[in-house]
Amino acid sequence: MGRTPVAWRNMTHRPLALAGALAATAFAVLIMFMELGFLMGLFDSQTALLRRLNGDLVVVSAVRKNLVVDETFPRARLAQAERVPGVGTAEPVYIEFGLSLVTNPQDRVQNPVRVIAWDMRDDPLDIPELGEHRDELRLLGTALYDRASRRFVGSFARSSETEIGSRRFEIVGAFALGADYYYDGNVVMGAESFFATFPGRSREDVALGVLRLEQGADASEVGDALRAQLPADVDVLTRDDLVAREIDHWRRTTPVGYVFSLGLVVGFVIGVAICYQILFDEVNAQLSQFAMLRAIGYEDAFVSRIVLQQSVFLGGLGYAIGLLLTGGLYRGLTHVTGITTELTAARAVLVLVLTLAMSVVAGHLAKRRALTADPAELY
Amino acid sequence: MSTPIALRNLTHDRRRALSAVLGVGFAILLIFMQLGFRAGAERGATLVYDQLEFDVVLASPQYLFVARPRTFARPALSLALDHPAVQKANRLYVDYGRWRNPETRERHGLLLLAVDPEERPFRSREIDDALQALRHVDTVLIDTETRPEFGPQTPGTETELEGRRLTIVGRYTMGTGFVANGNVTMSDQTFARLRGRTLDRVSLGLLTLAPGSSPDDVALELNRALPGDVVAVPRSRFEAAEVGYFLNVKPVGIMFTTGVLVAFVVGTVILYQVLASDVQAHLREYATLKAIGYELRSIYAIVARQGILLAAAGFVPAWGVSLLLYYLLRVHARVPVEMTPGRLSGVLALAMLMSWSATLLALRKLRRADPADLF
Numbered sequence A: 001m002g003r004t005p006v007a008w009r010n011m012t013h014r015p016l017a018l019a020g021a022l023a024a025t026a027f028a029v030l031i032m033f034m035e036l037g038f039l040m041g042l043f044d045s046q047t048a049l050l051r052r053l054n055g056d057l058v059v060v061s062a063v064r065k066n067l068v069v070d071e072t073f074p075r076a077r078l079a080q081a082e083r084v085p086g087v088g089t090a091e092p093v094y095i096e097f098g099l100s101l102v103t104n105p106q107d108r109v110q111n112p113v114r115v116i117a118w119d120m121r122d123d124p125l126d127i128p129e130l131g132e133h134r135d136e137l138r139l140l141g142t143a144l145y146d147r148a149s150r151r152f153v154g155s156f157a158r159s160s161e162t163e164i165g166s167r168r169f170e171i172v173g174a175f176a177l178g179a180d181y182y183y184d185g186n187v188v189m190g191a192e193s194f195f196a197t198f199p200g201r202s203r204e205d206v207a208l209g210v211l212r213l214e215q216g217a218d219a220s221e222v223g224d225a226l227r228a229q230l231p232a233d234v235d236v237l238t239r240d241d242l243v244a245r246e247i248d249h250w251r252r253t254t255p256v257g258y259v260f261s262l263g264l265v266v267g268f269v270i271g272v273a274i275c276y277q278i279l280f281d282e283v284n285a286q287l288s289q290f291a292m293l294r295a296i297g298y299e300d301a302f303v304s305r306i307v308l309q310q311s312v313f314l315g316g317l318g319y320a321i322g323l324l325l326t327g328g329l330y331r332g333l334t335h336v337t338g339i340t341t342e343l344t345a346a347r348a349v350l351v352l353v354l355t356l357a358m359s360v361v362a363g364h365l366a367k368r369r370a371l372t373a374d375p376a377e378l379y
Numbered sequence B: 001m002s003t004p005i006a007l008r009n010l011t012h013d014r015r016r017a018l019s020a021v022l023g024v025g026f027a028i029l030l031i032f033m034q035l036g037f038r039a040g041a042e043r044g045a046t047l048v049y050d051q052l053e054f055d056v057v058l059a060s061p062q063y064l065f066v067a068r069p070r071t072f073a074r075p076a077l078s079l080a081l082d083h084p085a086v087q088k089a090n091r092l093y094v095d096y097g098r099w100r101n102p103e104t105r106e107r108h109g110l111l112l113l114a115v116d117p118e119e120r121p122f123r124s125r126e127i128d129d130a131l132q133a134l135r136h137v138d139t140v141l142i143d144t145e146t147r148p149e150f151g152p153q154t155p156g157t158e159t160e161l162e163g164r165r166l167t168i169v170g171r172y173t174m175g176t177g178f179v180a181n182g183n184v185t186m187s188d189q190t191f192a193r194l195r196g197r198t199l200d201r202v203s204l205g206l207l208t209l210a211p212g213s214s215p216d217d218v219a220l221e222l223n224r225a226l227p228g229d230v231v232a233v234p235r236s237r238f239e240a241a242e243v244g245y246f247l248n249v250k251p252v253g254i255m256f257t258t259g260v261l262v263a264f265v266v267g268t269v270i271l272y273q274v275l276a277s278d279v280q281a282h283l284r285e286y287a288t289l290k291a292i293g294y295e296l297r298s299i300y301a302i303v304a305r306q307g308i309l310l311a312a313a314g315f316v317p318a319w320g321v322s323l324l325l326y327y328l329l330r331v332h333a334r335v336p337v338e339m340t341p342g343r344l345s346g347v348l349a350l351a352m353l354m355s356w357s358a359t360l361l362a363l364r365k366l367r368r369a370d371p372a373d374l375f
Helices: A006-012 A015-046 A076-082 A128-133 A191-197 A219-229 A239-253 A255-284 A287-295 A300-337 A345-372 B005-012 B014-044 B075-081 B125-135 B188-195 B215-225 B235-249 B251-281 B283-291 B296-333 B341-368
Strands: A057-061 A087-096 A101-103 A110-112 A114-118 A142-146 A160-164 A167-175 A186-190 A208-213 A234-238 B056-059 B086-100 B107-115 B139-143 B158-161 B164-172 B183-187 B204-209 B231-234
Touching: A006 A015, A006 A300, A015 A239, A015 A255, A015 A300, A015 A345, A015 B251, A057 A076, A057 A219, A057 A239, A076 A087, A076 A208, A087 A191, A114 A191, A128 A142, A128 A167, A167 A191, A186 A191, A208 A219, A219 A234, A234 A239, A239 A255, A255 A300, A255 A345, A255 B014, A255 B251, A255 B296, A287 A300, A287 A345, A300 A345, A300 B251, B005 B014, B005 B296, B014 B235, B014 B251, B014 B296, B014 B341, B056 B075, B056 B215, B056 B235, B075 B086, B075 B204, B086 B188, B107 B188, B125 B139, B125 B164, B125 B183, B164 B188, B183 B188, B204 B215, B215 B231, B231 B235, B235 B251, B251 B283, B251 B296, B251 B341, B283 B296, B283 B341, B296 B341
Parallel strands: A114 A186, A142 A167, B107 B183, B139 B164
Antiparallel strands: A057 A208, A057 A234, A087 A114, A087 A208, A101 A110, A101 A160, A142 A186, A160 A167, B056 B204, B056 B231, B086 B107, B086 B158, B086 B204, B139 B183, B158 B164
16 A cells, blocks of 8 residues: 555645635636737737748848738849759749638628739649649639638638639638638639739739748858849848748737737736745645644655645646636637637646746745744644 | 724734735736726727717728728718708728838838818817818828837828828827727828829718707618618717627637636636635634634624725735736827726726625635634
8 A cells, every 4th residue: 555645635635625726726827828829829820821831931022021011022033033043943922912802602791801822833832732723723713712711701612602802713622721810811822813803913023932942052041142132122031030020020019919918928927926826825724734744743854745745736737727728718719710829839838837836936935834833833 | 992803814924915915916907907908909999980070970881890991982972961960971081001111111001091181070170270281282190109110200201101202291199009000191182192093982971960960860861862882870880880890800809808708707716716715714713703702793794804905905006007007008009098997996896796705605614613623
């Protein structure tokens, strides 16, 4: 038989108090996850398209400091880029938002979505669902619909008909990219359909230029060469730098970025403080038991181990319950808003570390009290 | 004077009391913060309309929200003026445009409003008077709430909007909340040149009614007379729909609404937990009081007083920090959020309610128990 699990028994002998403390800890964890989910959902969704770019370097207009402002650059820059040593291919991507209304087949309401287009012989975006539809999309009036768009944009069965702009379209399939805080949904089409639908757009004006390098070429060296040789009307960035710049834009210059950042900081302070308060309180409530253990001759090391164990048990268990609640919250948010709110391992670990750190600090402080108190005084 | 038992009880273990005040305070702060975020989105939704004078609005049936209004054919305004109760029918054009910061040369998107300056469509005389500076084409007024990334706002500054050279000739204060990062107002003539279009398609028609007429009735009558590409909506319903769009359709509103719901559940549970465990920790003292002959009623009074002290001690700093948060939101996010008396008293009432229910539930044990058992 093993030893008596003192910490465990201590915790469970008052099930109601334990349930209260666990619920409070779990909720403190949930608050941290909620605020984290809001901010990371913003960053993830605003950069979802950029993270799908299928290349090492990206060319954008020099005045395009964020993705939502409609700025293009001359296609000739891509031909120039292809002549720079190390550059394999340079492929243009075209984007329309202002005029791209898609009719919802269910309620006939027209909703603006982002239309992303490229020559279907190219491969500038990583869309796994594209493969089987590539040939179909070269026909005029065919498009792929983003099934992760907001639900009010409509649901499109394969081969369903709709209008995009003022042109009839056949939806030949679906892919998943997701809505963001600016765009309610996405459509992908071939360049021919794009220019036929939006006559104001020109093949010569490119939104994003995706560069793939030759085998063995170094992205930062080729980037430097491109920046030196291309005119100043374009910027050349690595995909990661472009993603970082987009996140920076949303964090620094938009109200929603500020609000969610503030929410995250305050939410973490609140979550951590409440974790600490609840854990300290719960362990503190049992100080007399610990004093009793000391009075009957248990060593300090034994008592302090039990106090710490108990605190970490509470923190860990509270975290596990909070994590379950978070899973439900994130799924609900993704479903209702179309903003992909993801529980990545790094985010889960960040909150776990904070929770456990608070358990240790709270346990440590409670332990000091348990060891310094005169047993008799506690009665 | 009698001994202030509640206060003494709380303060005799200072670290414990401090920790409880901290827990209560943070739970309240959480509720204030999330309520503030949502209130900012709610108030921010109608900032543009708050400045405009109208009782009934004409809009496209495809109208989404202020920055995506769609358009309808201008003759609907003359038709509306045929109604005896309609006194004025002003045109408003709304669009997004790319504004160049003349210092950094970067371009940023902002909200464009265009009006006929002669129509004086704003509620405030200052803005209407400022419109008179727009008589020359290619001039704009800039909203002082426009973010600093858009560059200098001093009158005389020359810059580009949608590639067209313009001069800033004045300023006004409006704010656009979560709609846009900046806002300029220009004359309809400048707008027509900028967009290379005629003014035949209007974003919104702002109708002012004769005193005493009912916007609901007039809107109903107008909708019978107007063509299918335009609808008349009374101001109150129009603004309610605008707020509803931000809170229930836009992701940011849904996030804030979720935040408020979660904050209430979590804040309430934590308030309860902190207060209940505080009562629990002092159960022995109360048992002693009971044993030495205090009536249960007066013990309840002591504990209730103690709960109120604790809730109040947490509430005051949470209130202070919330005021600071709201200030930061107003200054940095340009979101219009104030501490309203309703929110203040609502959250206070919630804290008190939690304090009493925690007291009642925690003391059930004391009522039933033999004091000696509690040792």
